[in-house]
Amino acid sequence: MSVALPLGWSVLLPVLLLAVAWAAVAADAVVAGRAAGRPVPWTVAAALPGREALRLLVGQRRRAVAGDELLRGVGGAVLPIAALLAAVVVPLGLRPVADLGAGIVWFNAMEVFAWAAVWLVGWGANSTLSLIGGYRFVAQGLAWELPHMFALITAAVGAQSLRVTDVVAAQQDLWFVVIMPVAFVAFLLSVAAMAFWGPFGAPLDRDIAGGAAAELGGVDRLVFMTGRWLLLVAAAAMAVPLFLGGGHGPWLPAWAWVLVKTLAVLAALVALRHRIPTIRMERWTEFSLVVLTPATIAQALVVTLVGLGEGGLS
């Protein structure tokens, strides 16, 4: 039983993701301007992503002495591709571009390519600060990946399926965020963390002069930064089918609900970003392993027991 969208949607998917990413970048600029006390008008913010992209397109690329250009190029290209491939299982409405039987695992597998991408970009530049940025991401990744996986598993257990459309179908009456709030929070945190964004921006932080992206200029930087925003959008969009009922909702058509909910998740992330400072890796690791991992395991256990109590495997 496959309900995948027609093949043409695979061309449209990057356009949709880019459009949402554009909106997220603009909203982020507005919120950042307000937080800094220098408000950015909406009109300026809306044009900002395009202006920045054009600036980077005509900008000079940067090459470090004796850098590993091949690995750096691969790393930079992998990031947006991983984001797009992760998004193919997200239902745009009630139907995804690819309705994979192991869709949740597929999403997980594609999104961890960010590990390789950021590390490769950091390594390939042959610069100390870049490399530190790459290592920071791996250190952070080891901490968020476990709670993230348990959050994914909890949603799968709740629906008793790894197919994302089944997870959406299981939420027709009750959104999973209600019965598995801990998993939802852990997932939301890992959305920001996998895009090394906001409080998890240490890999690209100012204290290491831009970190993994320090030596990126011109089109290299454009591809890398676009990949980062696409990853954030794809992961935020995945929160909708996993926890927020997917396309289910009154009045509006399914695709509109998915869009509204995705934008809401992104808005929450953007709003939080400017209220929470960057978290140091060792503090985040400790919190993640001592608090978040046991909490998500307990959440998975509760959902499993409830599932068994309601009649077990169907």
Added chain:
Amino acid sequence: MTTALFVVLAVTAVVAGALVFRVDSMARATFLLLLSFLAVAGLVLMTGLQYLGVVIVLMMVIEMVVMAVFMIMYMMNPAGLMPMSMFHNTRGAAVIAATTFVALAGGALLVDWPVRGGAPAPDLTMALGQSLMSGQMLTMMTLGVTLFATIVGTVVLAAGRGRYDRLGDELDAPESDDRDRGGVGR
């Protein structure tokens, strides 16, 4: 189409695996190995085992990134600054490799393969899960406990500081003595 895909994936797996020993950078060696594993994952996907194939991708990406960190930390030529050779005991390795290849290739060609009986389960992921959680439960439990014990043992051996360093010999210090302050419970 299927044959072409198989050939491409198989050649990628073998060539990338061989190149691991030809490049002079630990980072390149690690990620060539990852490429080889990804091609193998593609082959597994081609057999229709979607879950196993995707899990191989997931595991291998994380594993290879973590391995890159350790490879660069411990092995010669960390950043491609010195000439490096990945070869050791070349003669012995050649004998072992040739013997293994002949045995496997000979087996594949000479064995009288049985004709398939029965049909695959409608949902292979479900069948795999049921097999792991019923018939193979003992195997998986033994594996799981062994791996877990290994992890705990390794961490205990590797940890430079334990709770007695943090909270004193009687574990009754009013405040823990930590290198990085401000974490959980402080």
